[in-house]
Ligand SMILES: Nc1nc2c(c(=O)[nH]1)N[C@H]1C(S)=C(S)[C@@H](COP(=O)(O)O)O[C@H]1N2
C-alpha cells in the first residue's frame with residue numbers, strides 16, 4: 001500500500017489530518033481521490049480560494065472582488081516601495097526594475113479570461129482532494145502592464161536558452177516540499193506579445209490577493225501559469241523541474257504516472273443561472289413564458305465558434321456576441337419559452353480548433369482541466 005493510501009485508511013478513522021500524516025504524505029495532493037464526503041480541509045481551501053458568483057457572468061469584465069481567487073499558501077506581505085523585479089539567468093544583461101521603472105515603460109491592456117486548472121474537480125468521481133471547485137473558478141479582467149517580451153528583449157535571451165522561470169514572493173509547503181511559487185514557460189511562448197507583466201486590473205492597481213504589485217498574465221493558459229507577486233524572471237538552459245511544474249498541474253492517470261503538463265484552457269461555456277435561487281439547493285425558480293438565457297464561453301485554443309444550449313437534453317444553437325478579444329470569453333444568448341414543470345438546462349461550447357466541450361469532465365488524478373457541462377435544475381411555475 002502506498003504511503004498515501006495508508007494515510008487515507010488511517011484518515012477514515014479521524015476527522016482531521018494529524019501532523020504525522022501530513023509529514024508522511026510527500027505527494028502533490030494530500031490524500032488519494034475519494035468518494036467520501038467533503039473534508040474540513042477542502043472546505044477551508046474553498047473559503048480561502050473563492051469562485052465567481054455565477055450571476056457575475058453578466059459582466060463582460062469581472063469586478064476584481066468577484067473574480068475567482070486562488071492562493072496556494074498565504075498572501076505575501078509585499079511593500080511596493082521596497083519591491084524590485086530581477087531579470088537574469090542566461091541573458092546578455094541582467095538587471096533589476098522598480099515598480100516606477102516598470103510603470104514608465106510602454107503599457108498594453110488586454111482583456112483575459114483566467115480559469116483555474118482545477119475547475120470542475122469537485123464533481124469528479126472519485127473526487128481528487130484539493131480545492132473542490134464546481135464551475136466557478138473563472139473570471140475576466142482587463143489587465144494592464146508591460147509586455148513580457150519588452151523586458152526579455154532588453155535583457156537579451158542568451159544562446160541555448162530553453163525556458164523562462166517566474167518566481168513569486170509567496171512561500172509554503174506542498175507535497176512535503178518547502179518552496180516558493182514558481183512556474184516556467186518555453187522561450188518561444190514568452191515572445192507572444194499579449195503576455196503581460198501586469199500592475200493593474202480593470203484600470204486599478206492590483207489588489208494584494210491578485211498579485212500586487214506585479215504579476216504575470218499568460219492569456220490562453222490555465223491560471224497556474226500567471227504567477228502572482230512576481231519577484232524574479234530567470235532564463236534557464238534546462239527544462240525547469242520545480243514542484244508546480246513537474247509534480248503539480250499534470251494530467252495523470254494515477255500517482256505513479258508522470259502525466260502530461262497542463263497548459264491551455266479547455267473549451268467551456270457557462271450560463272447565468274436564470275430566475276431566483278433556492279437558498280440551500282440553488283435550484284432556480286422562474287415564471288412561465290419567454291426568457292433569454294445568457295452566458296459566456298471561452299477556450300485557450302482559439303475563438304469559441306459555437307455554443308449550444310440543451311433544455312431537457314434537446315440541443316439547439318445559441319446566438320454568439322462579438323468576441324471581447326482574442327483571449328477573453330465570448331457572450332451568448334438563447335431564447336426559451338419556459339413551460340410549467342421541472343427542467344434541466346445545460347450548455348456546451350466548440351472552439352476554432354474543433355474541440356467540443358464534453359458533458360462530463362474527463363477524470364484524472366489531480367482533477368485538472370475539468371470542463372464538463374454545467375447543469376442547472378429549474379422549476380417553472
Ligand atoms: N505566486 C503565486 N502565483 C499564483 C498562485 C499562487 O498561489 N502563488 N496561484 C495560481 C493559480 S493556481 C491560479 S488559478 C491563479 C489565480 O489567479 P487569481 O487569484 O488572480 O484569480 O494564480 C496563479 N498564480
Ligand SMILES: [Mo]
Pocket residue numbers: 070115116117118223224
Ligand atoms: Mo489554479
